[in-house]
């Protein structure tokens with residue numbers, strides 16, 4: 275469809291040749307028109323129309339990849355989970371001098387590829403492995419009080435992330451609020467916050483939680499692959515894990531409240547469904563799943579069950595139909611159908627599932643290797659969109675934290691190809707912008723709003739019940 279003639283000058287269509295005299299007459303007429311618009315009380319709707327006219331931009335290209343790139347100009351990718359700091363630890367002993375992100379760094383992420391992928395920022399994951407992963411027995415039979423180096427190591431990961439941001443301060447910026455992050459993007463920077471990937475990294479202490487916040491952490495994943503003082507984990511695929519708390523522990527419930535008070539996002543990736551359920555019911559601010567997919571598409575323990583997806587995006591019980599989870603896509607693996615899980619409320623009514631690029635969480639492996647590709651990951655987006663709503667989908671690639679990548683999503687330069695696939699599948703421009711980054715900003719702003727509403731609430735000083743070193747006063 276052609277554009278109305280009157281709008282043509284906005285779209286860089288060459289103006290017909292005119293004499294100097296005609297141009298100046300036109301300019302004078304334009305000035306008069308603008309003055310009239312500014313001074314006269316406009317008819318209702320007229321100014322809105324004018325605003326629409328001023329805001330209108332070049333029509334977006336119809337070719338999906340071109341369109342994705344055009345959308346990313348104003349809504350760049352915000353990735354919920356990138357593991358660059360653990361790569362720095364594992365391969366460079368955190369020696370920042372040896373890591374040049376302006377060049378090609380081993381792994382999936384460096385500045386040229388982030389720029390090519392139209393990235394406006396990401397959460398720098400500060401991850402330290404669980405005790406069990408390192409071959410330790412479960413701390414004190416699950417009392418989680420055995421001293422470890424994990425708080426020290428987490429601080430080292432926070433430090434290396436911040437050093438990398440400082441080293442490349444012409445590109446990166448540590449942005450501590452949604453507003454700062456948007457401002458950084460406008461300046462052409464790649465913004466970012468830190469994320470702590472596991473409650474075990476708190477050393478069973480809320481002081482660590484507050485200290486991490488002060489250092490720039492804006493989410494804590496309640497568990498990694500092990501249970502901890504806060505909550506139960508979903509464990510690892512193929513390794514059954516016996517529940518310890520049956521969801522959030524009493525201490526974990528306080529931790530969620532403290533995160534709400536601070537303005538820290540509650541991250542539910544890696545948690546047991548029972549933990550996710552408890553946190554959704556308790557948290558006043560929307561939690562996220564910073565790097566997870568849908569169990570209904572691929573039955574991996576790390577993926578989000580239908581019962582949880584059914585709760586997200588719903589506010590209140592009005593007009594809700596009973597959900598029969600056995601009819602959903604989990605092929606008999608449904609969880610929560612017997613507990614009316616899908617009917618429970620969540621105070622914030624919001625959450626975000628950020629798509630994980632690990633082939634293990636996308637699809638089955640064939641004899642020839644991974645079958646995961648852009649299309650099979652987009653199946654997860656469609657599925658989550660169907661059950662929870664498309665405004666509850668984001669991106670949390672797990673780049674630099676995964677050994678293998680899907681075909682077509684090999685590194686941080688490839689995000690536009692995923693968004694192009696969603697466009698091909700009929701996702702609207704607004705929905706695609708949401709997946710890229712604006713859904714995350716919506717959640718982040720809500721988390722900040724909840725924190726502002728709790729300014730009068732004092733810090734929670736609860737001590738984990740399993741500790742015996744602070745049981746009584748006058749004890750050194």
Ligand SMILES: [Zn+2]
Pocket residue numbers: 471543544565675
């Ligand atoms: Zn992870």
